[in-house]
Amino acid sequence: MLNISKYKLNKEEDLSRYDSMKFVNFKNRYITFNKIMTTIGIVFLIFMFLPWTQNVRGTGYVTTLNPSERPQSIQSAIPGRIEKWYVGEGDEVEKGDTIVFISEIKSEYLNPQLLDRTKAQITSKIFSQSSYTEKAEQLTRQIVALKQERELKLEQTKNKLQQAKLQVKSDSIDLEAAKTQISIAQRQYDRINQLEAEGLKSRTDLENKKLKLQESQAKLISQQNKLLSSRNKVLNAQIEISTIQTNYENKISKAESDRQSALSGQYDAQAEVNKLENELSNYTLRTDLRYIKAPQDGFINRAIQKGIGETFKEGAEIVSIMPTEIDLAVETYVRPIDLPLMHPGEEVRIIFDGWPAIFFSGWPNLSYGTYGGKIVAVERSIDPAKGKYRVLIKPDENQTNWPDVIRAGSGAKTLALLKDVPIWYEIWRQINGFPPDYYLPTKQNTNSDKNQNTKK
Structure with missing residues (x-):
């Protein structure tokens, strides 16, 4: 309150009889408040020097490590007409099992003899x-x-x-x-x-x-x-x-x-x-x-051509099949600015959609519900549709196995773990919009030194 009035309230009235004034004028309270703020400041200062793991975030989905294990469509090499179905959607088939029988529709092949x-x-x-x-x-x-x-x-x-x-x-x-x-x-x-x-x-x-x-x-x-x-x-x-x-x-x-x-x-x-x-x-x-067969063991996902007597052209997709035995992987996308930080063999933490997780990006050891992975390959050309680079991640054998019930196509969030820096540096970097610190993995540096010594 500004002291601009000539009327002095403390001289005209006895303020000590009011409880609020007693509470404000209590000097020991200021000492306690100062101690608390000093303690908080010291703790905050110590906290600012704690290690923080930089990371690169990405979003993607679950896929397979080998292209032959990904969902595929079985096509017909010849035009024809559907005569009989031997399987239904969701059925499990083995390699060589007949899926559907078709008949000829071209005049030069209609003769049964x-x-x-x-x-x-x-x-x-x-x-x-x-x-x-x-x-x-x-x-x-x-x-x-x-x-x-x-x-x-x-x-x-x-x-x-x-x-x-x-x-x-x-x-x-x-x-x-x-x-x-x-x-x-x-x-x-x-x-x-x-x-x-x-x-x-x-x-x-x-x-x-x-x-x-x-x-x-x-x-x-x-x-x-x-x-x-x-x-x-x-x-x-x-x-x-x-x-x-x-x-x-x-x-x-x-x-x-x-x-x-x-x-x-x-x-x-x-x-x-x-x-x-x-x-x-x-x-x-x-x-x-004429007998369209399963190219490998798998499950019938969806019948693309339906009914009996339906005709289709050469190369038309008949059914979609998902292989039984697959090696899961995660396909994620990162920004071009983060691409130099992606190296094969780097550790990545993954959060799968539908699986509860508590994740501290700077302290991965305190996280819960995340799964480990390692970078397998980094794409050398950008995806024009997404404007990002594709990174393929496989499970880390030294950590908890991925859930058995996840399926190819499920969503996933990834955090590639980078260099450890102080928290104050990370805050300063985020405020200024700088990218994470560029570095080379220890293994890569070791291999480089070996190659140079070999050349010498």
């Missing part, structure tokens, strides 16, 4: 291939026989040619002998003719010599004809050799052409057989695809 018809075509093509193979082998043997026959014919004709050449040589000698003989007969005739003119020889001797001369001339002509005939035989033998070669070349070429055609037909038949066998294999596999 498609596999039998394809097998019959394969059998026919195999028989055709065998026929072509046999024909090719027969033509090969025929070609070998023609070549052998050609060699024999040529050898025979060459012998004839050799004989004809020898005959020409023999006839040439005979012709020379005939020429010599006619020369002798001509000289004898001339000499007898001269002697007959001198009267030393008779007319009969002259006529005999003339007859002999004519016989020699006739023999010369005959020998010339024989020589020409022998030479013609040589020419005929040469022509026959050429004819034999040409004829057999044509026959062999035709047989080779037929053999190549047979081989071509054989290869075409083989290609058709391979094609039909591939089609048969595809048809068989496609028949198996």
